Amino acid sequence: MRQTRVKEREPAGMALVQQTGQPIAGAIALDDLLRRQTLGYGDLLRQGLGHAALTAEEQYAVETEVKYAGYIERQQQQIEAARRQSGRQLPPDLNYDGIATLAKEAREKLSAVRPLTIGQASRLGGVNPADIQALLVHLELAAREQAIV
Numbered sequence: 001m002r003q004t005r006v007k008e009r010e011p012a013g014m015a016l017v018q019q020t021g022q023p024i025a026g027a028i029a030l031d032d033l034l035r036r037q038t039l040g041y042g043d044l045l046r047q048g049l050g051h052a053a054l055t056a057e058e059q060y061a062v063e064t065e066v067k068y069a070g071y072i073e074r075q076q077q078q079i080e081a082a083r084r085q086s087g088r089q090l091p092p093d094l095n096y097d098g099i100a101t102l103a104k105e106a107r108e109k110l111s112a113v114r115p116l117t118i119g120q121a122s123r124l125g126g127v128n129p130a131d132i133q134a135l136l137v138h139l140e141l142a143a144r145e146q147a148i149v
Helices: 010-020 030-034 041-044 057-082 106-111 116-122 129-148
Strands: 005-007 027-029
Touching: 005 010, 005 030, 010 030, 027 030, 030 041, 030 057, 030 129, 041 057
Parallel strands: none
Antiparallel strands: 005 027
């Protein structure tokens, strides 16, 4: 999918541009084409692209993996950042209700439990990686503010 490219002037390329309404600048890899919201694996097969020998389930798996790879990678980076910061201390007087970017459930859980570290906060039910990331950003901004004053 990454190595096979379609040129804008090839019949398949012209058909896919017409279908999606999005241009191809020179040539594009099949995985980049498949990331387009209006395009599915079946659309590639209709243009003679992709692997027709794949079962419907395999085609769906490939399409899903390609379309969501960016989201999954970003989530993995957030999880890794939280893991590296797991020992970071949380201020005992931290006002979780004042952190608007935390989900309501996370604010409630954090306020009730008052974890001592990021690691403890990350293990609470109802606190997801995005909440931990928001908490880390809040702590970093607060630290920068204090450094300026």
